Amino acid sequence: MENFKVNNPTTLHFGKDVISSLGKVVSNYGKKALLVYGKGSIRSNGIYDQVMAQMQQTGIRVVEYSGIKSNPLIEDVDAAAALGRKEKVDMILAVGGGSVIDSAKIISITIPVAHSGWDFYTGEAKPETAIPLVSVLTLAATGTEMNPFAVVQNEAEKKKLGYGHKLIYPLHSFLDPTYTITVNAGYTAFGIADLMAHSLELWFGEGEAPLTDRFILSIMQEALEAGPLLMNDLNNYDLRARIMFAATMALNGMTAYGKARGDWGVHAFGHVLSLMYDVPHGASLTIVYPAWMRVLLPRIRKRLEMLFLGLFGDPDPNKGIDKLESFFHSLGCPVRLAEFSVGEQSRDDILDVMRENQSNGAVYPLNEQEMERMVEAFFSLKS
Amino acid sequence: MENFKVNNPTTLHFGKDVISSLGKVVSNYGKKALLVYGKGSIRSNGIYDQVMAQMQQTGIRVVEYSGIKSNPLIEDVDAAAALGRKEKVDMILAVGGGSVIDSAKIISITIPVAHSGWDFYTGEAKPETAIPLVSVLTLAATGTEMNPFAVVQNEAEKKKLGYGHKLIYPLHSFLDPTYTITVNAGYTAFGIADLMAHSLELWFGEGEAPLTDRFILSIMQEALEAGPLLMNDLNNYDLRARIMFAATMALNGMTAYGKARGDWGVHAFGHVLSLMYDVPHGASLTIVYPAWMRVLLPRIRKRLEMLFLGLFGDPDPNKGIDKLESFFHSLGCPVRLAEFSVGEQSRDDILDVMRENQSNGAVYPLNEQEMERMVEAFFSLKS
Numbered sequence: 001m002e003n004f005k006v007n008n009p010t011t012l013h014f015g016k017d018v019i020s021s022l023g024k025v026v027s028n029y030g031k032k033a034l035l036v037y038g039k040g041s042i043r044s045n046g047i048y049d050q051v052m053a054q055m056q057q058t059g060i061r062v063v064e065y066s067g068i069k070s071n072p073l074i075e076d077v078d079a080a081a082a083l084g085r086k087e088k089v090d091m092i093l094a095v096g097g098g099s100v101i102d103s104a105k106i107i108s109i110t111i112p113v114a115h116s117g118w119d120f121y122t123g124e125a126k127p128e129t130a131i132p133l134v135s136v137l138t139l140a141a142t143g144t145e146m147n148p149f150a151v152v153q154n155e156a157e158k159k160k161l162g163y164g165h166k167l168i169y170p171l172h173s174f175l176d177p178t179y180t181i182t183v184n185a186g187y188t189a190f191g192i193a194d195l196m197a198h199s200l201e202l203w204f205g206e207g208e209a210p211l212t213d214r215f216i217l218s219i220m221q222e223a224l225e226a227g228p229l230l231m232n233d234l235n236n237y238d239l240r241a242r243i244m245f246a247a248t249m250a251l252n253g254m255t256a257y258g259k260a261r262g263d264w265g266v267h268a269f270g271h272v273l274s275l276m277y278d279v280p281h282g283a284s285l286t287i288v289y290p291a292w293m294r295v296l297l298p299r300i301r302k303r304l305e306m307l308f309l310g311l312f313g314d315p316d317p318n319k320g321i322d323k324l325e326s327f328f329h330s331l332g333c334p335v336r337l338a339e340f341s342v343g344e345q346s347r348d349d350i351l352d353v354m355r356e357n358q359s360n361g362a363v364y365p366l367n368e369q370e371m372e373r374m375v376e377a378f379f380s381l382k383s
Numbered sequence: 384m385e386n387f388k389v390n391n392p393t394t395l396h397f398g399k400d401v402i403s404s405l406g407k408v409v410s411n412y413g414k415k416a417l418l419v420y421g422k423g424s425i426r427s428n429g430i431y432d433q434v435m436a437q438m439q440q441t442g443i444r445v446v447e448y449s450g451i452k453s454n455p456l457i458e459d460v461d462a463a464a465a466l467g468r469k470e471k472v473d474m475i476l477a478v479g480g481g482s483v484i485d486s487a488k489i490i491s492i493t494i495p496v497a498h499s500g501w502d503f504y505t506g507e508a509k510p511e512t513a514i515p516l517v518s519v520l521t522l523a524a525t526g527t528e529m530n531p532f533a534v535v536q537n538e539a540e541k542k543k544l545g546y547g548h549k550l551i552y553p554l555h556s557f558l559d560p561t562y563t564i565t566v567n568a569g570y571t572a573f574g575i576a577d578l579m580a581h582s583l584e585l586w587f588g589e590g591e592a593p594l595t596d597r598f599i600l601s602i603m604q605e606a607l608e609a610g611p612l613l614m615n616d617l618n619n620y621d622l623r624a625r626i627m628f629a630a631t632m633a634l635n636g637m638t639a640y641g642k643a644r645g646d647w648g649v650h651a652f653g654h655v656l657s658l659m660y661d662v663p664h665g666a667s668l669t670i671v672y673p674a675w676m677r678v679l680l681p682r683i684r685k686r687l688e689m690l691f692l693g694l695f696g697d698p699d700p701n702k703g704i705d706k707l708e709s710f711f712h713s714l715g716c717p718v719r720l721a722e723f724s725v726g727e728q729s730r731d732d733i734l735d736v737m738r739e740n741q742s743n744g745a746v747y748p749l750n751e752q753e754m755e756r757m758v759e760a761f762f763s764l765k766s
Contacts, residue, residue: 012388208621211628218600249594
């Protein structure tokens, strides 16, 4: 086992009606909040009203920044930070899914400095303080509610990158599975795919930590069991709760205890597809993972065998990859780029952007030939 | 799933040589520390010298209180608190196993008040502040290094009770598996038994949380695999690390996510045996669990079947209890009171103390007849 440190400052409030303590919690940080949200679904499903009622009850003034995209843009981060700076907000309240909370994390460290939020990604700026951040999660997927990571896209530079810093943990996150019941089938499925992918990035991490491996398998087994049940019963609170809980556990640090690092190559490749064709994050992962596994099979055979023994009771890696692909497809996730109307003629473009972004894995980096074969597999019926 | 809250303030430093940052961490809390430890094994194995070197490097003055017993006494807690109060210490540094750290937790809330530490157990006193507590763990067993619980014994009142409060989390805990290498076979085995028992108390908890159940099974599977390997190779760092990590995870809160509460009846019964016959805590649990399961079998059949399917691949509850008992015995743990030279004539005495202490489970309380049958089973060759 590798040395590791555990220190997660996020307080998680999980369950039905946890929002009833939101006002009290937020009021610990001041009197004026920057409310950050997306394209307005929280207005139609009633979550906005519940949040505002909590703010009113505790006398907190609210400045709003809405319109965060599902692949969040640095322009929105910078505009929201400018607003928050001008309005001298005491804290940020992020209400939404991964893109909203990730944006809010970067906003929280951008407000105190005279920089674009992108400068944290390039290394030009380093955060010194953060405006306190409280999140209300409305989509079970990325795990951002309990971790120090944020992914943002820069369209001008054609880059979608991840950033991590201990200052950007949400101080509190409110997770009411009820709030995810209005999420449609597509995004529900992408969320399940995302939590599977996070588990896999650490499964293919560096360093032997058998108990952590068991935790990772547990999370994936839970997704394999509860995921299909949920897809057939989208209004079921208990199934929503099981997936929401699993998504948080899949990237709150515990899958990394005793490991040196995850691989994260598949996420980097997926970010390229999101950037180029606006493929939803979860969907990009279900396209990349089967292709990545097929190409890397000779190098990761042992890990694949352990994985598929744990997930399907059969270590055969070829059958296992097929089963995983079928699982993703059965949820309604795409497993080939053709499902996003992207044709084979785009292969070279994709490879160019991957090379430019230096997208690759930390533990199992692909060589040029492997990368070409992987991109080929994004289109082929079967590799 | 039940609603739950996650908020664990302990920073865990896990791995080889993590003590190298102890001085720096402790110096954040002041200049004078109360060092609490046990009967002196840390002096013979060199840990004391390493801790003192860290304190000297960072200019921290140390006041010592040693002699904490393995079943820790409230008299020691009160004497140490009086010393800490008189010496106006800024923080407490607990170096040892569960008994030392548990004692230090109660010392940390006793120093600021004019009470005996026992008053927290009876409810006569409520803590308002705590002296900052940093722990260095030398025994993998109780999980106290990352939780808000403390068990202390009151010999005058013939009681051994548990107490929990969010103020008594250690702020930092240093876990170097190297420090457990000198632990003898007996206490190594008791530690493995203890982490199994903690897992089981939550397994028999209230509330359905399937992913949490998978985590609990993962911890027990890890103990079943790594435990026997370690007993045959006590100097093996990686095996020490696996058991130390598992013991922390078994009682740091994660096995309770989504559950209303654990049962904790077996622990309460075990405390009675420790109190009456100075049976080590881990040993008391391996005596009580098989008996408890056999007596409760008709009521907990379904949970036993799920458990043994996960642990042994066979749901049969009778065979499963036998296998668990054999596992405990194979580690070198006692499974009958006779192994502590306690004869059957003590049955009524034990029952009297159990009734007086109101020892029982929260989820599956035993009725009078069940309790009698359980105590009988502490002695019988087979129930």
